[in-house]
Amino acid sequence: MIAYKFLARGAVSPFSGEAWPPPSGATPGAWVAVSGPELWIHGCRPADLPYWVDVELWRVELSDPARPIRRAVQAERGRLLERIEAWGVASKRDFALECALRTARFAAEAFGQEGRESEARALSSCRTLDDLAAAAEAVGQEQLPARSRQLLGYCGDAVFWGRPSHAGCVSYIAAIAAADLRGDPAAVEDERAWQARWLCDRLGISPGA
């Protein structure tokens, strides 16, 4: 099965610290297996991508049969096929920014529903992290309903983690903000699906691949 895998710099597993053998030209990297009962090689389907973002993204081959689990697929062996070069500093920064701005729009929607039109406009018109920081700071916190205060707090968090392009964190913040706005944990799934579509579009990955 062809899948995707986020790795730390240098094709290193972010969790085990093990380096993956890189491909050489068109020749895939060596197969990697994990020894031990109930230990597996993990990969992502396109819809799983937002949950695992890291520095490098690779197209990988997983040995058959690959088994779907929550937010990933697992197999006995895997090997690197090619690095997705479109995922790099710029796309990671842009993804973090998009997620921060989505968080701002969720906050704006809450403010709008509460009749606070000027704050809603200020938040929804943000285009940069600096805009968002300024708009969030300008909102008086006194007498804010709990939901708006919470969503405004997420805007601050999104700016804080967006500045170092911590895309894993900002995308999570946006998903939680969506759920808080709707008061429904299922909104996390919808927001993550939106993020997966953004990543697939930007990286040239077929969503059904």
Next chain:
Amino acid sequence: MIQVPGELSCKEMVELMNDYLEGRLSPAELSDFERHLVFCNGCAEYLRQLRQLGTAAKRLREEEIPESTRDTLLEAFRKWKRK
């Protein structure tokens, strides 16, 4: 903050840290645990510190600890047990 079903909280993560380090999590728990590390700097940092502590502790031999340090540590452990 809204609780998302199937997502571990930081409190649950802390409870699972040792099992993770000792390879005792089920495949599903392992995936949930590592997914949390992607977005949570606090838990990732705590795990890094635990790993560092484990590595340092393995290198340390009892006879290398100065007597005064050992006494201070033992006293601290005794007090901690009484709490």
